[in-house]
Amino acid sequence: MKPPLLAWTILTANLIAGPVDFVREVRPILEKHCYSCHGPDKQKSGLRLDIKADALHGGDAHAPNIVSGKAAQSPLIQFISTDDEDTQMPPKGERLSKLEVDLLTRWINEGATWPDGVDTAKTVDKRDHWAFKPLPPQQGSLDSFIATKLAEKGLHLSPEADRRTLIRRLHLILHGLPPTPEEVEAFVADNDSKAYEKQVDRLLASPRYGERWARHWLDVIAFGETHGFEVNTPRPNAWPYRDYVIQAFNEDTPYPQFILEQLAGDTVGKDAATGFIVANAALLPGQIGKDEESKAKARQDELNDMVSVTGGAFLGLTLHCARCHDHKFDPVSQADYYGLQAIFSGVRHGERPLKSAETRKYEEENATLLPRLAKATHRLIQFEPVSSALQVMSLTSNDAQQPLRPPVHTHRNIDRFNPIPTQKLRFTVLATSENNRYEPCLDELEIYNTAGQNIALAGQGAKVTASPSWDSGKHRLIHLNDGQYGNDRSWISKTKGAGWVQVEFPKAESIEAIVWGRDRLDEFSDRLPIQYRVEISNAGGTWQLVASSQDRLPYPGPKARLSQPEPQDASKVSAWHEARGEVSALESKLNTAKTGPMVYAGRFEPAPPSFRLNRGDVTQPKEEVSPGAVSALGAPLNLDKNAPEQKRRIALAKWLADPANPLPARVLVNRLWQHHFGEGLVNTPNDFGRNGALPTHPELLSWLASEFIHSGWSIKHMQKLIVMSQTWRQSSAPHQDGLTADAQTQLLWRFPPRRLEAEALRDAMLTVAGTLDLKMGGPGYSAFAPNNNYVRVYDPKAEFGPADWRRMIYMTKVRVAQDSTFGSFDCPDAGQSQPKRPRSTTAIQALSLFNSSFVNQQAEILATRLQGDAGKTPAQQIQRAFALTTQRQPSTDEVRVCESLIRDHGLPALCRVLLNANEFLFVP
Structure with missing residues (x-):
């Protein structure tokens, strides 16, 4: 059959024509069909086709849209060719002709050649913005910058306010409290040339100062003592963060240290400070929904809040705008956003112990307790009979004929078997007490190798997985191997009477026992697994039974008081009592050392992998991302994808405090200016980006930021500098020239009341x-x-x-x-x-x-x-x-x-x- 005339014509033209010319042949097609939605005025889905760099980079959802040399794999060709009305482009109006589609296809297959210098518009460099430029060398003074701007309008500073006004102003701004009549009269009568400066120093040194200025910071981060949303339940232990902020201001904590403490206070003895990360409202587990997608969406909202608050507070950037696509105005890519999410991916809303000097002493002791407890438990294990799981070929027939072992106990159960090499162990619950009415619970699963080490601990690199599980404050999968005992640190299955957990070690180990319990503190006896299987993954990858509940005596019920029987060999009784006593004593110390006051300052878990999400959709994960920051600012973090959770937060804090990043200093001094004068030099204090307001005095803002760094990042130094200035000490009385030239007092020709x-x-x-x-x-x-x-x-x-x-x-x-x-x-x-x-x-x-x-x-x-x-x-x-x-x-x-x-x-x-x-x- 002969091809249609049009197709034959195109084929012939392609054979005799040279390479497709972009300017003469491709751009007219794009201009005719694409620019209305993807041109200079509008960029749907983040795709712009009138500028080379933007077009070849691609849009938000399908980048790159043009795959050089591969037209068939280019979304642009797919969308202009398809008959699917939901995805075809253009969505309305005249479709591209076959000749036009073939021409674009040839152009891409030939390499999508797009000459430089032919664009009718230029790409905006998002980094070319005043706020992102390095801080200049220090020159001038605060008052000189103000005076220069005033002179441009034919204005000048007003006379200094009287002393009664000044002392009232000082007290209200620095303390939020009026002065006493006695303080006023003493200041008015003080003839010392440094009388005013002495007042400033006295107020900055007072504990009332921190109470005043902490409130401003709490506004920035939306600190609250309830969870918010419909239920709005209290967070009774959130207040230590508020006290921390007050103390930090009173002690004039250097700003880099202030940042570090709020992002990683758990590393520097400031546990309450990380309340910053979880200051926002949050949904409780019962408000999220039970399906995995709902949980994932709620978790994304939590992480978004953490990134948003951090970006707004320290950088003055709307980082959350990059959740679904690259930021439209600022140099923040979607990859940057998810790199920042990865910083916080191990942080969860919730409480943890508020450590003090005393609890830290206990914590130091704890570091030795777990290894000592493992050694003592391993000694106790040696008195246990070997399980009669006949499926393990290495067990002898004599082993299989041993008497039944004691019934399952809520407190401590030991399943011993002949040493066997493996890298994975699985514990499967088949039935629970109380006729399977409840989901099974385990407070800790310990696995011992032949060297006497508990290799199941997360701290040793072991990873746990499980059947569907509860995920609440007390009951979480990560509690299964965290080295902490009791119902409050336990795992619960979501299946009544059944469930499984699996532990994988970093390398193959020769193991010989597991120790487990429903509640090592022996306070709860429900949800107890009474029928179970213990299996290991052998060299072939199949599961092999090593122990089970089949050789145990029947469970006598929750009211029966059970105890471990002494060894029948009289020569071993004394050693058994010694090992059992040491285990009990160490368990008691371990539990005592972990008690103490709690603080709502977040819980820290191993960071799971993080992925960029297509259009911010949790159901469309793209490539895995490493922990990172805004790549256009400062030095790169260079963190590995497997970087420890705590190290991620420390790295971000150091990146923020690096003077090479000009934003943190600019943003902070602008906040100080705002609360001294009522309006910041930038009146969008959380948005220093291209969509924010321009500074009224950009040179002054940069000078203040440089002075802030030069002072050792001292907030009190900057405040003293401001209140000692002629600008701040002006009278607030209006005059006609000022009102005519600057009715809003933005140029500060008087102090704005x-x-x-x-x-x-x-x-x-x-x-x-x-x-x-x-x-x-x-x-x-x-x-x-x-x-x-x-x-x-x-x-x-x-x-x-x-x-x-x-x-x-x-x-x-x-x-x-x-x-x-x-x-x-x-x-x-x-x-x-x-x-x-x-x-x-x-x-x-x-x-x-x-x-x-x-x-x-x-x-x-x-x-x-x-x-x-x-x-x-x-x-x-x-x-x-x-x-x-x-x-x-x-x-x-x-x-x-x-x-x-x-x-x-x-x-x-x-x-x-x-x-x-x-x-x-x-x-x-």
Whole structure:
């Protein structure tokens, strides 16, 4: 049959034509059919076809879309050729003709030649951005950078504020508390040229400083003391992280150390610090779903939060945007994102022991306990009869005729067999106590080689797998060989009465016994395996029985008190008692050493393999990725895929603290600037990328970052530098020239006044009323009435007492629930990171502040204080009230109006008015 005329024409043309010309033949096809979706204005699926580098790199889902020399394997050809309406391209409009498809096919098969310099557009270099550039050498001063910008607008710095304003401003910014009248008067009267600097040093050295500044960091990472979501159950042991942050600020922990402690505090004696990694909300196991896909999706969300918080807090980058594809604006690839996920792949939400100097002493002893316990257990094993599993050919007929062994025990069971080489052992449960009503449980599976070593331990490199298993805080597969005993560190099958676990050693071993129990602490007796098989994988890869429950006496029930029988050989009784006593003593020490307070700071497990996910879909894993960071920033991490979990977190912390990476220093000093002036030099503090705001003073920001590093990464040094500057010490009074040229005060021609945050408002009220409890640390107070519902209902308290009069940072932070009075003042609900609080003005705020029971209570107490401080004369009471709340004396007119108010409505009414006055509520 002759080919159709068109096909014959194409075939003939191909034979006589030269190589396909990209500019003359290929680009017109792409422009006609592809640019509308994959051109300069739109790049669906991340694919752009008008720029050589982007086109040959490919899109998000099928990269590379053009496989040079292999048209049949090129997704571009597949999509323009298929008849499948769901995948064909273009999805709408005119399809490519056969001649056009054949032309593109030839072009790719010929090598997809795309000459340089012919693109009509240029690829944007995502790395070419101010925030990613190296920090320049130090030049200039803080005030000089501000003055230069002001001069461009014909403006200049305002005069310095008066001393009463300055000391109030200092106290409110650095402490979040107003100064006492006595502190104000002493400062006003101090003629020392360094009086102001002495005030700064005193405030920075006070423990009140850390309580103020820790709150800002907790906002950044969305720290909360409940899990969030629908159930929103408490995390009663999350508060040690809050205390850690307070302490870190008070001690002026160098920033690289601050980073290291929060990512790997378990390596440097700061266990609570890793609460940073798990500060976000998280679903509980019962909220996830039982199928594996639902669990995998929930786990991906957890890891995404860890990467997102780390990226936002330390780098000021929206790393989570690279979860499904390369970042559209910043130099963060999808591979970078999953490399960062691999850093945290061994971190799980949950609690672990909060170590102290005392528990560390026990921990050092623990390092010797496990090997000693293994040796003692191996001695005890030698008194056990060999199992009569006849399938093992090396066993003798005499061995098989031994009396039945004791029944299964909840505490400790020993299955001994003749030494046999293997690299894998499997323990299969066939039936459990209580007629298979429950899933079987094992708290530890120990496997002994002939040298007396427990080679099943994860710390020795053994890996465990199992039939479908529970995955909760107490019951996890990794608990099977972690060297810890008891129900709280156990494995549970998901199958009632049955299940299996398998242990693989790093190399082949000659083994002779296993030791196992349902609960070594002997507190629980349910879920006990009473029928089981122990098998090893032989050289041929088949499973061979080495022990079973068939040669044991029948299980007598949970109430029977069982004990191991003494050896029948009298000469061995003494040695048996000695070995048994040593095992019991060592087990007791091991369990005692692991008790102690707990902290919600994450649990660390061996890191599983990590994979890049196609479009972020857990059901579409692509290539395996190594732990890594953002490849466009700093030096590469160069971590192996099998790098230990802890080493991964340490490496990331060091990468972040490397001065070669300019972002961490820039981001941190911008946060400091924001909380001193009310607005950062970059007003998107968690987004320094190309989609974020440009800095108002880029040179100043870089200078501050360089100074930060040069100072030894001292946060207090930077804060002193800021508050000592003329810029910060300016008057806040407005003038017309400034308002006309810069109404938002972005150029800082005056100090920008602003309302205090919720916490500072509440703390200031308690301070002037004389009720503030300065107790530091420990579990916080609650703003909500107690309840124990499954789904937590957080109803605000109706009354508050002395136990609730601590600083607001010590209020238990409930997610998505607010304090009834101060929650309306733009207080974050810990649902997500809030590095910059909005400042709204609403009727609810005014009504809450004027009518709340808390404010009225403190107004009554303040009135009582005034009577004690100033006596019964209204004029003296008014003077004292103004000194406490505004740090100044009232004018004659103010005294007259206040006396009238007291006369008509009483002294508490005056106190209530002053606690609602703008002068009290604002930083001057």
